[in-house]
Amino acid sequence: MSDGMDAAVVVVGDEILSGHVRDANTHFIASRLAALGHRLRRATVVPDQPEDIGGAIARELADGRGIVFVCGGLGPTHDDRTMEAAASALGRELVSNKDLADRIATIADHVRRQNFAGDPLGVATLQKMALAPEGAEAL
Known part of the structure; x- marks a missing residue:
C-alpha cells in the first residue's frame, strides 16, 4: 500500500454541520480510495464560507495530500462558493x-x-x- 497516494476529503455545507443533511460522500470516497490502494488521511466538514473552504483545501495541500476531493457548495445558489474558494486557494483564475x-x-x-x-x-x-x-x- 506504500505506492498509493494520501488523500483528503473536504465536505462543504452548513446543512451538513447543522445535521439537516447527512454526508454520504466521505464513506463512498474512502471505500473507493482503499480499493485503489490509496489512503484517506483526513475528512473535514466546513461551512459555506469561502475562507473556510479555501483554508481547508490549502491545509490539505500543505500537509502533502496528493488528492483532495471537495464535495458540496457547487450548486446555483448564492452560498455555493466552493469553486471561487478553490481557485483562490490554488492561486488560479x-x-x-x-x-x-x-x-x-x-x-x-x-x-x-x-x-x-x-x-x-x-x-x-x-x-x-x-x-x-x-x-x-x-x-
Whole structure:
C-alpha cells in the first residue's frame, strides 16, 4: 500500500454541520480510495464560507495530500462558493470549464424535458455552475 497516494476529503455545507443533511460522500470516497490502494488521511466538514473552504483545501495541500476531493457548495445558489474558494486557494483564475458546461447543459436539457418545476435553470445559473479553477478536472 506504500505506492498509493494520501488523500483528503473536504465536505462543504452548513446543512451538513447543522445535521439537516447527512454526508454520504466521505464513506463512498474512502471505500473507493482503499480499493485503489490509496489512503484517506483526513475528512473535514466546513461551512459555506469561502475562507473556510479555501483554508481547508490549502491545509490539505500543505500537509502533502496528493488528492483532495471537495464535495458540496457547487450548486446555483448564492452560498455555493466552493469553486471561487478553490481557485483562490490554488492561486488560479476562475474560468469557464467547457467539460462542465457541456455536462450541465445535458442535465438542464433533461430537467426541461421532464418539466421538473418548469425551467429553473437559466443561462446565468448554468454559466455560474460551469466555472472552475483554471486547469481543474471535474470528476
